[in-house]
Amino acid sequence: MIPSAKQYHQRTSYERNKLSGHYLDWSNQPNPFKEYRGLDRVELPRDVQGSQASLDAVLLETPGPADPEKITLQALSRMLSLSYGLTTRSRTPGGEFFHRSVPSAGGLYPSELYAAIQKTPGIEDGLYHYSVAHHSLVRLRGEGFSQHADPCLVFFITAIFFRSAWKYRDRSYRYHLLDSGHLAESLSLAIRAESLPAKADYDFEDNEINRLLGIDPDLEVCLVKMTVLGDASPAADLVQVQPEASRTAAKETAYPLIREIHSLTSTAASGLPPSPAIPVKNADETLDRFDGPVASPKMGFADTVLLRRSRRNFIPQGMDRETLWALLRLLCEPTGPACDDAIRVGVLTSEAPGVEPGLYWLDRTEKAWTLAEKGNLIPQMTRICLDQEWLANAACHIFFAADLDGLDATCGPRGYRYAMLTAGRLGHRVYLGATALELACCGIGAFYDPEAADLLGLDKGRRMLYLVAAGPSK
Numbered sequence: 001m002i003p004s005a006k007q008y009h010q011r012t013s014y015e016r017n018k019l020s021g022h023y024l025d026w027s028n029q030p031n032p033f034k035e036y037r038g039l040d041r042v043e044l045p046r047d048v049q050g051s052q053a054s055l056d057a058v059l060l061e062t063p064g065p066a067d068p069e070k071i072t073l074q075a076l077s078r079m080l081s082l083s084y085g086l087t088t089r090s091r092t093p094g095g096e097f098f099h100r101s102v103p104s105a106g107g108l109y110p111s112e113l114y115a116a117i118q119k120t121p122g123i124e125d126g127l128y129h130y131s132v133a134h135h136s137l138v139r140l141r142g143e144g145f146s147q148h149a150d151p152c153l154v155f156f157i158t159a160i161f162f163r164s165a166w167k168y169r170d171r172s173y174r175y176h177l178l179d180s181g182h183l184a185e186s187l188s189l190a191i192r193a194e195s196l197p198a199k200a201d202y203d204f205e206d207n208e209i210n211r212l213l214g215i216d217p218d219l220e221v222c223l224v225k226m227t228v229l230g231d232a233s234p235a236a237d238l239v240q241v242q243p244e245a246s247r248t249a250a251k252e253t254a255y256p257l258i259r260e261i262h263s264l265t266s267t268a269a270s271g272l273p274p275s276p277a278i279p280v281k282n283a284d285e286t287l288d289r290f291d292g293p294v295a296s297p298k299m300g301f302a303d304t305v306l307l308r309r310s311r312r313n314f315i316p317q318g319m320d321r322e323t324l325w326a327l328l329r330l331l332c333e334p335t336g337p338a339c340d341d342a343i344r345v346g347v348l349t350s351e352a353p354g355v356e357p358g359l360y361w362l363d364r365t366e367k368a369w370t371l372a373e374k375g376n377l378i379p380q381m382t383r384i385c386l387d388q389e390w391l392a393n394a395a396c397h398i399f400f401a402a403d404l405d406g407l408d409a410t411c412g413p414r415g416y417r418y419a420m421l422t423a424g425r426l427g428h429r430v431y432l433g434a435t436a437l438e439l440a441c442c443g444i445g446a447f448y449d450p451e452a453a454d455l456l457g458l459d460k461g462r463r464m465l466y467l468v469a470a471g472p473s474k
């Protein structure tokens, strides 16, 4: 049994010249769409107009009260399609590929979305699964999902282990968390766009929620609970609902390390994440605040979501200070209580008007950054990211790092989920901010872990978790 989340992270590190080839069994490719048989379905209206408030407004403005009257079928349809709906399709050698409002490591989409709904004008009470393929809600339960008589709307995000493990094997638990973080942010914004509040919770009772959802907890597990209104909690005698639907391929290999890390992190956090605990190497003490002019994107929120894609066609052109700060400002807004301190955000920049090339760390509370090291480190980071050469042209590499020892010590292993989910959430903001500013953007989960830590001056248990590149494109 692994003793700590840090051990999992280290055991799934990529190291140069030590990557073992893995044969992908295309005949056993997991189905990216979860299907239930013979259950009632509620078709969601497709022609609903999404919010055209700006991304900034959706993110920065305080949403209205949690009024059940706002939860109509149209509103639910918008929330679901903007958070996880299909956006476009493309042809790949493997066949047709359906893109969604969120990115996903390898395009494997391990996450599923569920909603417990009670006493709202939109829909009959029930626990529902969101069928992405059909844009409909499948009714899993009519009762037993809420012990309270009050209105409720609570979403749950799960991950199906094998979908990503098929390609990434033991390392895929990282992607289960990062992908679920992307979806959590996407959902939170889609809820806020309805002028409703969204409260994320990563520290629920795992067994209880998996039982509520009726899934097979050996194959699929809940990672995020997102509450809009009221609460959902299972009756004691709930039975599973077609647990075999959590199976996505004919032959599923079990990856014991994934089960181990998930069960290790299943204990509730023993405390809140510590204050950002990454000492900054050679830091210039002065904080440079993001209070100058920033670029203001004109694109509305719904269009931004629909146009989001991973784009790799960067051109070698820096990003001026106004544009860069328009992006970084978005990362300073909190994601929720107790989550934000689990990670630190850093940026590698190239030469551009008003920007000194270098390694910077963000101070999210002060809405400022501090220069830690001068010089353009983007070419070196490109080599570290498995030599994905197009990354060298990106104007900036925004990365998320954590002190894994500090998290283990203060929160216990659950802190790892906080850190990875938060990295995914902020990564999603980079994607949407870049889209709104008409920049290209792509998330990077594949990098040589020890080399990334060395380059960024992260010692001991401190590690880079995720990187998102952004910049002007063709």
Ligand SMILES: Cc1cc2nc3c(=O)[nH]c(=O)nc-3n(C[C@H](O)[C@H](O)[C@H](O)COP(=O)(O)O)c2cc1C
Binding pocket: 099, 100, 102, 103, 104, 105, 106, 107, 175, 178, 179, 182, 308, 309, 310, 311, 388, 442, 443, 444, 445, 446
């Ligand atoms: C956690 C995560 C890691 C990713 N890692 C990489 C990567 O290392 N290299 C890459 O080219 N794309 C990477 N991507 C982008 C995915 O390949 C992309 O989201 C997926 O193919 C779907 O395409 P779309 O984002 O254009 O809809 C990553 C995305 C996520 C969310």
